Amino acid sequence: MLRHGYLRSPVYYREYTIGTGSIQTRGTWIMHRPEHPPDFVLYYIHGGGQVLEALEGYRHVLQVVKDASKVCVSGDSAGGALILSLLLELGAQADNQEGKGVNASVRGGLTDPQPPHLALPRMATLISPWVTLMSNLHYTSKSDFLDKRTLWRYAHEYAGESMVQQQPASPGNCVDDALWRAASPERGYFVIFGEEEVFAPDIEDFLKRQAKIGVEVEGQKFDGGIHAWPVASIFLSSTEDKRLQGLRTAVKEIRRRMPEWGTLNGDKV
Template sequence: MILGPVSYLDCLVFCLLLAPQLLWHVGLFDTLLCVLQALPFLLVKLPMSFVWERYLCPRRHRAPFVQVASPFEDFVVRCVRYAFSSIPPRIGRVFFAREVAGPFLRFRMLRHGYIKSPIHWREHHEDSFKGIWISRDLGRKPDLVLYYAHGGGFSMGSSHFYLEFLLAWLSALILAGYDNPAIFALEYTLVPDALYPTQALEAIGGYRHVLSVAQDPSIVCVSGDSAGAALILSLLLHLGDDERDGPSHGRMQLQKPALALLISPWVTLVSARHKNTASDYLDAHQLRQYGRQFAGTKISENDPLVSPGCCTDMPWWKRSSPSKGIVITYGEEEVLAPDIEDLIKLLCEADVVVGSKREAGGIHAWPVASLFLSSSKAQRLKGLTTVTEEIRRRIP
């Protein structure tokens, strides 16, 4: 089920769905204060920078992303850049909440003619974790299981917000030749409701459940974007950790997955190599704040189990690597790119099977964002097609 691109009508409907949730969860005063603080950006800075950089500035001086982006893509990314750096997470998390994302997806399905979805999903709850199962036939054994952890700086995001992306990914997997692929999207607890190791324990519990459904680790691919990809890397290190005590309780009884596929992984929570770029919407200062909040005070922010990019133990990475390796896709212009490239180099030196795709001029988690923002179907599905082909090639 692959819906059309997000339009300005969709944006209007999203705002109408968002407004009452902000009033309910944030309050009238804080919502109005956030809106008032955003007005100088919305009324002055945004239109001026958009017109100047897009139409008046010589092309060679434009940011790499602006040179290739459509006006709608450029406009939305500028808004996201402001939101990431300026809107508090407790407000930002409402944008991705189930109460907004669920009705918005239903609206988009109705607008694009999917009164009844050909793909089904259901929520799954256990004491130690929760998430959403997605499949064409939930009652039949899958021939591929994709275990996904969403991004959002550990402070925002939800599997419900990612549901349209995952529905499209499942459709791509079916088109690639899988008969009944399934996706389990982990709904981990956000900061500050809980700090590490809660999310790691939930990831391990969810993975244990996925293995019980798949009944064969050779058909399991673990995946995630941004903070979710960091959580997947942490999961792998837990699975390969045979020397240290950690929160994994019984992790060595779990078999490793066949493949890990990571989209713009946040490999090092707090890094001197995080530098803002003219193209990306991530903000290095906010990343450091989110990273320290997630780690809390009970573990060092540089501990490999909470910040996988800090792990330089090559045998540990070798023990942790899936049998079919690790595939990483990222944007050339994103704030996280230097750390991602360091990890790729380290994994290669550790003799881990690594595949990587660097998108020229690309920004953070673009395979996810482009599905909603790009106008042509080819551009919208480019990132999904790339990762789906990697899965099909490595898990036939």
Template sequence: MSIHSKLVQAVSRKTIKRHGLNKDQTLKHLRTVFNNTPAVPLIPRGVKIRRIDLPEFKGERVSVHNPRMTILYFHGGAFVGGVTKTYHNLAARLAKQLKAEVFLATYPLAPEAPFPAATERCLEAYRYLLRLDKDPKNIVIAGDSAGGSLALTSLLQIKDNQLPNPRCAVLLSPATTALPEEEKLLAQCPTDAMLSATLVKRIIDLYLPNKEDRSHPYASPLFGDYTGLPPIMFMASKDEILYHDALQAKDRAIAAGVDVEWFARSGVCHVWPIMVPFLPEANRDLKRIIRFIRHYEPTAKSLTEHNRHSQYLATAGATA
């Protein structure tokens, strides 16, 4: 464990982790800490950030010139908060190293917009990329924490709506169930530097006020059918309260025949990979993410087939 990680965990325990809050207190607290990011933006040369505010997509595009692939990223924030600015450092490095464009999507937040508003918006963001004629074999879906849940849910929705799969998905400390086991929450609570059992329960109450919704696969993607999903990378801290969420989803994906890469690390906090370039562990593990995404790079033949299909659609539309 690096000295940087020890410092991050100490600060997280002091500023974020709370016990015994009610729903209103939880909402106010989490929006205060997640909507006021302390990260200093250190954007590599050649990476540009542009705001997008369209009916079909709201968020930001972080991109190099002439990107060769696309990443659709859903931010964390416990379904009640979070801002895309927090992810500028991570998105900029993904864009630079992969010669990519990263779409940082926003979505409706609870409790004003409870489930399923966020899940519907995330699927709409993927449809938006397809309408831009992005080759799905060159799209990666990613997210952390609540955004990791939405990324996994998006894969299920893509399948259910018979849309083409993206290349792969990267899930950082994903929340995968709204029906957590009490014993596991309490067992992991002391070692988690950011989230507590109380916070997890209150977040579920805020996001899913209708208890009947909590077992739905789009609310608890752990219960979804993973058959036919694209390759998935799971990353989780062994010390965090959502460790078992990621672990169970990983096992379910493997059982369904999904190509899975699993990585768990001790001595780091929840969603540590987003803390590049300040956290040594995040810098090292960003390289793992890059390798995973590159491993599934499509062949020249598949890209040619996509281009031919796009040309056919364009011609058909022009002559219709």
């Protein structure tokens, strides 16, 4: 209804088609003050895309904002997996160009052997990321609305038999500590997940692995929460405070790690 003019959006937004040739994707810019250059960009991926599309979208964001330190990459569920795949690709590009020994085959041949290097974002905020497409750490939760066997079927449809247990399609299968360090945003990761969700053990394992190699990482587990709880709670919780608790937690952490955010527009959380 917004697209056809029946309703008016309370914020400015504009839809874009990004990329050329066989690698094109669509995205939406939502801007508080479109007349001013952005002092902060949240590059959010919900899912339903491919790694090269995520990379193309990130390239577009950097062309607009001109400064990767103003960017927080974020995503939920499959979108969280795409963000991790994107970061692994950026880390591999950086290491290849700096001669640190990460082989191009680590990326699975996604891009040219010497692609233009894109700077890493300031931080990543992930909501219930699908870290590993198929993992024995996934468990059948009595509370969650997701089922691991159905998820594994979707994983095969997304990545195919040859890539379903390989990076970058399945980020959690990457065991190269040097690559993970190269892929880490400047201020690391903030990850929100629910105690009762299918992915909870795999997410906790990811947090431990990142902390072990010296990456700045913090997790927020919601007691009794299910998959993508900050999103699900908007519809399921009974009070405004509970509905917004997860989102406010994410915003607070983003502001802490990106102190420049809001200095130009004076916004409050």
